[in-house]
Amino acid sequence: MAEFRQVAGWEYAEERRLVISTSRFGVGQAEDTNKTPLGLHRIAEKFGDGLPAGAVFESREVVGTVAEKPKAGIAHRILWLEGLEPGFNQGGNVDTHARYVYIHGVGDESTLGQPASRGCIHLAATDLLPFHDRTPTGTLLWI
Known part of the structure; x- marks a missing residue:
């Protein structure tokens, strides 16, 4: 469902396919649906630089480790997404960034x-x- 294509600085010459999980509620743009948004996005902000693997986050702040919280909902690193298509995944009630999609x-x-x-x-x-x-930050990706 998601394609990650790096334009500069990616060390891998070939396209890589990664195993991911998206929403158990399906895909969609609207807030309060818990759906994975579609379309063109960019990485707006990153969290976790310099931290060891296993950091657990709440509200983008480190609150422990995976060893302490093995069922942590957000761990290791965060890349916060911003939609780039006005009216589709940007602005109003469809804004990916305002929905805190990472x-x-x-x-x-x-x-x-x-x-x-x-x-x-x-x-x-x-x-x-x-x-x-x-x-x-600023890298484009298509979901």
Whole structure:
């Protein structure tokens, strides 16, 4: 469902396919639906630079580790998305950024590969850490 294509700085010459999870409620743009938004996005903000793998976040602040909170909903790193299509995924009640839609890790990775999130895109820590480190803010992606 999501394509991550890096324009500059990505060390991999070939296209990579990553196992992800998207919303268990399906896809859609509207706020309060917990659906994964579609369309053109960019990485607006990143959180977790310099932190060890296993950091657990609440409201983008570190509150512990996966060892302490194995069922953590947001872990390792956060890439906060911004929709770039006015009226579709930007502005009003369809604004991806205002909906707090992230690419992030989770404490329990057993649901990767199946719909499991509440709108965000989940990645395994082994994929998320290099993706976060090598992907600059402003990078475009299509969901």
